[in-house]
Amino acid sequence: MTGSKRAVLLLLAVLAAALLIFPESRQSPLQTIGRPLASAIALPLRAVDALNQAIETIRNRYLTLRHVREENRAIRQELGRLRMDNAQLREMAAETDRLRALLRLRAVIPFPTVAARVVGRDPTNWYRSIVINKGRKEGLATDMGVMTPAGAVGRIVKVYDYLAIVLLIIDRTNAVTGLVQGTRDEGIVEGTEKGLTRIKYLPLLSTVKVGDQVITSGLAGGFPRGLPIGHITRIERREAELFLSAEIEPSADFVKLEEVLIITTPRETSDLPANPFPLRPTPPDRRDAGETR
Amino acid sequence: MRALTYTALILLVVPLQVVLFDWISIGGVRPDLALVAVCVIGLHIGEREAIGMGIALGFTQDLLSGSANWGNLCLKPVIGLLAGLASRNLVNLTLPFALGLLFALSIFSGAVMFLLKSLAGAGPDFFAAARGIILPQACYDAVLGVALLKLIQRWAPDRAPLTAITYE
Numbered sequence: 001m002t003g004s005k006r007a008v009l010l011l012l013a014v015l016a017a018a019l020l021i022f023p024e025s026r027q028s029p030l031q032t033i034g035r036p037l038a039s040a041i042a043l044p045l046r047a048v049d050a051l052n053q054a055i056e057t058i059r060n061r062y063l064t065l066r067h068v069r070e071e072n073r074a075i076r077q078e079l080g081r082l083r084m085d086n087a088q089l090r091e092m093a094a095e096t097d098r099l100r101a102l103l104r105l106r107a108v109i110p111f112p113t114v115a116a117r118v119v120g121r122d123p124t125n126w127y128r129s130i131v132i133n134k135g136r137k138e139g140l141a142t143d144m145g146v147m148t149p150a151g152a153v154g155r156i157v158k159v160y161d162y163l164a165i166v167l168l169i170i171d172r173t174n175a176v177t178g179l180v181q182g183t184r185d186e187g188i189v190e191g192t193e194k195g196l197t198r199i200k201y202l203p204l205l206s207t208v209k210v211g212d213q214v215i216t217s218g219l220a221g222g223f224p225r226g227l228p229i230g231h232i233t234r235i236e237r238r239e240a241e242l243f244l245s246a247e248i249e250p251s252a253d254f255v256k257l258e259e260v261l262i263i264t265t266p267r268e269t270s271d272l273p274a275n276p277f278p279l280r281p282t283p284p285d286r287r288d289a290g291e292t293r
Numbered sequence: 294m295r296a297l298t299y300t301a302l303i304l305l306v307v308p309l310q311v312v313l314f315d316w317i318s319i320g321g322v323r324p325d326l327a328l329v330a331v332c333v334i335g336l337h338i339g340e341r342e343a344i345g346m347g348i349a350l351g352f353t354q355d356l357l358s359g360s361a362n363w364g365n366l367c368l369k370p371v372i373g374l375l376a377g378l379a380s381r382n383l384v385n386l387t388l389p390f391a392l393g394l395l396f397a398l399s400i401f402s403g404a405v406m407f408l409l410k411s412l413a414g415a416g417p418d419f420f421a422a423a424r425g426i427i428l429p430q431a432c433y434d435a436v437l438g439v440a441l442l443k444l445i446q447r448w449a450p451d452r453a454p455l456t457a458i459t460y461e
Contacts, residue, residue, distance in 0.1 A: 120311030122358050125322055125426045126406050129359025131311055157359055167359040173413055193421055 048252065052207055070115050099282075101149040106261060111224060113261040114138050117187070119163070128171040130257060135162045143222045145263040150252035151228035151262055152216055153174065169229065170195050170254055178229050178248075179217040180208050189229055189248065197230060202244040208235060214248050222263060298299055299346060306330050307353040309415050322429040327354050327365070331373040332395050336386060337445055341375020346375035355367040360401045372398050396435040403427030 099115075106113050116138075120131035134140055136159050146153045146166045154174060158165040165172045170191040178189035178199050185206045187199040199214055212232045219227030230248040237244055310317070310326045311407050317323050327350035335343030351369030358365070379387055379394055 120308070120357070121314040122327065123307050123310045123327070123354045124358055124360070124365070124406065125430055126410055127359035146399055157361070158356070160356075165357060165359055171359060173359075173361065173410070193418065 021143070025085075045110045098149075102259055102261055105147075105149045109224075112264045114140060116164075116263055117259055117260060126171070126264070127159070128168045128195070128254070129166065130166045130260075131262060132160070132164050132262075134262065135160045135164050137161050137263055138228055140164050140262055145216075145222035145227070146260050147223075147227055147263065148252050148257065148260055150253065151230070152223055152259065153252050153254070155222045156262065161201055166260070168254055169197055170250060176223065177217040177219045178214045179225070180215040180232070180246075181215050183208050183212065186219075187243075187245075189214065192247065196233075197248040198245055198251055199232075199248055200243065200245045202246065204242060204244055208232060208244065208246060210235065220236055223242070224263065259285075297392060299342070299349075302330060302346065303349045303353060306350055307357060310354075311357050320429065322426065322433060324437050325399065325402065326429060326437075327351065328372060328399060329352060329395070329441060331369050332376040332398055332434075332438050333441050333445065335373045335376025335450075336380040336391055336394070336442060340374050340381065340416075343373025343377045344370045345373075347371070348460065360409075361413065362409055364406055368402055368405055372402060375401075386406075388439055388443065392435050392439045395438040396431050399409050399431035399434040404432060408448040 001268060027042045048171070074285045102115055106115070114134055116134035117134040118130050119133045122129040132146075139184060140156060140159050142156050142159055144156045146155060154166045154168040155176070157166050157167045168191070169176055172191045172193070174191055176189045177186065180199070181185050183206055185202045185208060189197050189199050190200050193214075202208060210232055214229045214232060216223035216225060216227040216229060228251045230250040233249045234247040235244060236246060299347045306326050312325065317326075331343050331347045331350060336345050347369035348366065351365035351367070352363075354365040354369070376394065377397060383390065397457055403422075403426060407419060407427065
């Protein structure tokens, strides 16, 4: 190392020592000298800082989004599972309600019944029938009446060991003897094309009116007397005909049939008790209309 | 293998139609799956199998139906025979022909069923039945049958058409 270089190094060392040792107040001239440089540096510094901030923000957002996405996916899965559970629970609750209604009805009606589940509908579009999951092994036979808590549904037309076919009362080929509750007029109830029922052969002088309740008469068809069939919605009076007929809106909902009761021995017992159908009471106006007759 | 397939069809087609009525019905009208199956078998394989399957599927349908007669048992083999004969006398079975044939056979089946119900004394008005049941079901049957036929042809395209002369 040459002498000049040594001198420069020494000077730098002394300056450094002086800067470290000098009191803070003595350093202000240096700061004054460095201020323009600091100002010049501030601009790129801020720019770099802003860029850094932006990158940091984007990174944070990405991480947050990623976390939220995962969380969202988990929540969606949980929601789907809960919805499924909820639907199942609702279905079970509805089934329990229906079965409870069937049990209540079974407890109050004075004849033996067998409960069955509806497992299918007629394989053709030409007949209105249902397939139930009970058959000969459970003591079922043809012509037995089938009902729900709402009222009469149909009668068994075919029976096998483990299933049976029930022809609904809304089928045109089915016929049940009915009775207008208010006027005590008897007739034949059969299905119509519109999926309703009609009572035929009512006396021409009958005072039957819209809203009257029609019940089973118990004379034939596998039903005891007193099962609700429906209420009259329209009366058909045609000239030169010896009888009246009336359209009936059935009490039972044939679209939503899921469980039914089969009456196994209807004719050996007496009539139904006063009100065995608590779920579908007759509307007050119609009941009043029936009682005033 | 073929016997196994036919057994599975007999055991499944009608129960599927009975149980899955909600899923397969459009506007309250369901296709006649047995008719579709019999027609497709007649068109793709031949009238002998179609008649056999028609008897089996028609019988199963009548067992589970509320009808008092055995209309399907009589009708389905006839439909299988017609589909088989029509197919046998074709050099190329085109899809438009299959569509038309299925539609016509379904109309024929519906008309016979209407007559049977009318003979029982409880038939609906013919035009109401045609509008509400026969025509919609025929459309449904035809479309379903052609789709099924197309699938089967893609899966097993080995139908060997015979002319009437060859057949004789």
